[in-house]
Amino acid sequence: MVHQSMQKTMPSKDLMRRETTAQPMVTVMPLVDIFENDEELLIVAEMPGAKRENLAVKFANDTLTLTCTRQLDKEGTLLLGELQPAEYNRSFVIPRGVDASKITAELKLGVLNVHLPKGESARARQIEVKQL
Amino acid sequence: MWTRWYDFDRSFSALDEFQRRMDRMFGEFQRESPRFPTFPRANLYDTDTAYVIQAEMPGMTEKDVDLTIHQDEVCIEGERTLAPPTGYSVHRQERAPYKFSRTFTLSEPVDVDAATASLKDGILVVVAPKTAQAKARTIEIKSN
Incomplete structure (x- = not known):
């Protein structure tokens, strides 16, 4: 049920800005895993180099947005460059029924876990059948 | 870019431009093949x-990494x-397990005993x- 309503959206305004700045900062869509159980939705996002102070998790208008700026220490002459300073950005449309006030997030080893607990109405319930 | 779309003569250039932008978008951060x-x-x-x-x-x-320096x-x-995680159903799985080995060849010898390594915030x-x-x-x- 949740699968179809979750969409990724690319932030077009960041792409525009990237083209006009001299010092490139690439916008990266972090890879995510999305899990669900009876209690919650769990989003696991890969953000290597992310630090807590640069990370923002926002929930507004049924949309969860994860943003983070990843800086890299510059160390002399670059011989091989596969990493750049990056701006992680990804949004998800969250289905109704998530209790927005109880969303929690933790960052560990460059991986962000966002827990979205379901509200009372969205939880699976066993309905008792009466014998008449 | 999209205003050109309606101009028939230029529609292919719009496609070209679109492809270039897409290539740039994906190419900048991930140059290699996405499958490997x-x-x-x-x-x-x-x-x-x-x-x-x-x-x-x-x-x-x-514990997951072995580092060898010659x-x-x-x-x-x-x-x-x-x-x-146990007890969860999976909606989307983009992260992948990896078994890897990567060697960097340096142009000058290094002092093996003095080398240090740290792994923090997912960066080694x-x-x-x-x-x-x-x-x-x-x-x-x-000078003489």
């Missing part, structure tokens, strides 16, 4: 006194296993100081 991505992606720096490697290893601890070779090996940093004879020296020029 390089893991871990890394930067290699030469400071005058040492080589520095930064490698992306999200979700990995020092005279002029740094080898990073390891395995990242991913287990979905290896610092391998150059041996005394490999270090760049400024040679004083004498």
Whole structure:
């Protein structure tokens, strides 16, 4: 049920800005895993180099947005460059029924876990059948 | 870009432009084939006194990585296993498990005993100081 309503959206305004700045900062869509159980939705996002102070998790208008700026220490002459300073950005449309006030997030080893607990109405319930 | 779309003569140039933008968007961060991505992606720096490697290893601890340094070779090996949390159903899975081995060949020998490494916030940093004879020296020029 949740699968179809979750969409990724690319932030077009960041792409525009990237083209006009001299010092490139690439916008990266972090890879995510999305899990669900009876209690919650769990989003696991890969953000290597992310630090807590640069990370923002926002929930507004049924949309969860994860943003983070990843800086890299510059160390002399670059011989091989596969990493750049990056701006992680990804949004998800969250289905109704998530209790927005109880969303929690933790960052560990460059991986962000966002827990979205379901509200009372969205939880699976066993309905008792009466014998008449 | 999209205003050109309605101009028939220019529609192919709009397609070209679109393709270029898409290529640039994906190419900048991920140059390699998406089916066989390089893991871990890394930067290699030469400071005058040492080589520095930064490698992306999200979700990995020092136990998952083996680091071997020979005279002029740094080898990073390891395995990242991913287990979905128990009791959860899976909606989307973009992260992948990896078993990897990557070797960086340096152009000058390094001091193996003095090399250090740290893994923090999913980034591995290896610092391998150059041996005394490999270090760049400024040679004083004498005048008669």
